[in-house]
Amino acid sequence: MEGKTNVVTTFYPLYYLASEIGGDKVNAVNLVPAGVEPHDWSPKSQDLDLASKAQLFLYNGAGLEGWTDNFLKGLSKKSKLVTAEMSKGISLIKGNPEEEHEGEEGEEHDDHGHSHDLDVDPHTWVSPKSIMLMAENVKNSLVEVDPANKASYEDNYAALHAKLEALDQKFQAELSKTVKKDIVTSHQAFGYLARDYGLRQTAVMGLSPDAEPRAQDLLQIAKFVKENDIRYIFFEELVSPTLANTLASEAKVDTLVLNPIEGLTPEQEKRGDDYITLMEANLQNLIKALQ
Incomplete structure (x- = not known):
């Protein structure tokens, strides 16, 4: 762990991005195990310990991980953890397809009076166009917590971006036909x-x-x-x-x-x-x- 930036991600797509862009400068750990729905998972105390020792916590947002607010409140006061929402900047689709059966009407407003507008589809990463924006968010977050390795992150990001762009173009070309x-x-x-x-x-x-x-x-x-x-x-x-x-x-x-x-x-x-x-x-x- 020494000498590397410790990054905790909430689920696989973010782990993939952090690993690709972080390369050998980053130690990435993923919280939600394979085969478990990120919506259904909830953190244990060892996950909190892990995050407390990390420099960066990356989550999807857009209502995917309902547990992040409480989780982050549980961090030790000494923690210097930077947290960042990776769906930022994606134009979100209204209407969360999977929440229809839950009575959440009462939870629109919290004590501070601002509404949690979680009535959106959280599955942003399933489109190559969106994941390109998410990759940029990951890169910017890594540069923010570890500016010394900016050049390395920029290079790795450029290589990943090229692969994602090729994927996007393939989807575009094939599906338009x-x-x-x-x-x-x-x-x-x-x-x-x-x-x-x-x-x-x-x-x-x-x-x-x-x-x-x-x-x-x-x-x-x-x-x-x-x-x-x-x-x-x-x-x-x-x-x-x-x-x-x-x-x-x-x-x-x-x-x-x-x-x-x-x-x-x-x-x-x-x-x-x-x-x-x-x-x-x-x-x-x-x-x-x-x-």
């Missing part, structure tokens, strides 16, 4: 991707990967699929075969994976996958579904 524009997803995480590349996202509500869909869900999906000539429904990971088979027979539709990249699975880590390879796989599946 597709005849169809409707994607049907199980997890409503692709709003920024859809907005930035001219697609329309329809989420199959009430369909969690392990739940059996209700008859009315299936009817609704079958109707939408038929009206819009949809051939594939996107799931996060490989969905239970019973659900896939039911959908295939009821709606005459196949399933494909579309990964919101909230974390890497152990298999993906072993394979050496990262944000860019997973986004490239997403693009191939989008092209397949939309041709």
Whole structure:
């Protein structure tokens, strides 16, 4: 740990950016483990100790990590931790798709009288256009806490930016050629991707990967699929075969994976996958579904 800037990130995409831009000048630690929803996770006391010793805490914001305010209040008074919100500067999409069922009306205003405008879609990183802005935010934060290594951060950022820009151009070129524009997803995480590349996202509500869909869900999906000539429904990971088979027979539709990249699975880590390879796989599946 000595001599390096210690950076704590809340979930994988920020860990990826901090590692790429920080290079050998940074020791990055990620809090939310793979396979755990960043929205559902909550920190333990050892996470607080870890953050207290770090110089920089990077979180997504836009309502993704509801626990950050309380977490940061728990830091020791001596902590010099700089905290920064990485979705800053992205034009946010209104309406958090995953909070609809929670009674949060009473929590609009806190004691200081300013409202927490959290009614936004937090899944900013799922679009290459947004993650380019986030990469710049990460770089600026590293330079702020460790100005001595500014040149190194700038170089690493330039290299990463070039890769992200190539990814963005590939998405732009390929998705502008597709005849169809409707994607049907199980997890409503692709709003920024859809907005930035001219697609329309329809989420199959009430369909969690392990739940059996209700008859009315299936009817609704079958109707939408038929009206819009949809051939594939996107799931996060490989969905239970019973659900896939039911959908295939009821709606005459196949399933494909579309990964919101909230974390890497152990298999993906072993394979050496990262944000860019997973986004490239997403693009191939989008092209397949939309041709």
